[in-house]
Amino acid sequence: MGVRKRRAAQQKSKRDIDGEHQYAAQLQHSGDRECLPSKGLNAFVGKRLGADTQSATCLQQQQTEKHKALAEDRVDACELPRLAQLAQKVVNRHGSTKPELPMIANTLMQLDEELTHHLAKEEAVLFPYIAGLERSISIGTSKPPSCFGTVANPIAMMTQEHDAAGALTSEIRRLSGNFTTPEDACPTFHAFYDGLKEFEQDLRQHIHLENNILFPRAIELDLIANRMKN
Secondary structure (H helix, E strand, O other): OOHHHHHHHHHHHHHHHHHHHHHHHHHHHHOOOOOOOOOOOOHHHHHHHOOOOOOHHHHHHHHHHHHHHHHHHHHOOOHHHHHHHHHHHHHHHHOOOOOHHHHHHHHHHHHHHHHHHHHHHHHHHHHHHHHHHHHHHHHOOOOOOOOOOOOHHHHHHHHHHHHHHHHHHHHHHHHOOOOOOOOOOOHHHHHHHHHHHHHHHHHHHHHHHHHHHHHHHHHHHHHHHHHHHO
């Protein structure tokens, strides 16, 4: 490598490190009390979701609250269990003439099971680690210990599970003809398909927030913590 290229690389490395320390100083100044400006995020995504001025901790707290609401819904026999009940009623009444309905009900059951395990892992392992990671940068201590190495590893698993959940909702959409009810559909049939459509929209927003905002920011924080350690 020539002298000019070495100097350019050294200057870039210094700018990167200075930027990381400046970001860490912002975290240290604010602690966990404020939501800091994001770094390197897509501005459109941030504005669209109202998340362009939030820290990773703020975002993961929001997601945890959504998860808790979903869990409470399950306990109160709302959303997914409610859809499962509607599915059973519709299958009992129309399943003999509309073979797609039992398949939709089975796919919905699989989605419920997978999401239950997925949300539990995020709340028990990943989200607490992200919060600890940001806290360690804010106070200048070592990043929290983990059994998974870099945070990119559990994030990769969560992303794969997001893809699997998205595939299941896409299959439900396909089987239902884009949630189109037949002309002779009863009110329960309409309520079932309307609920499926709304749930798909909510799930895709949840996945978008994590895949495109929270997870990239967590990976960035992990890199900053590693470089500060060195």
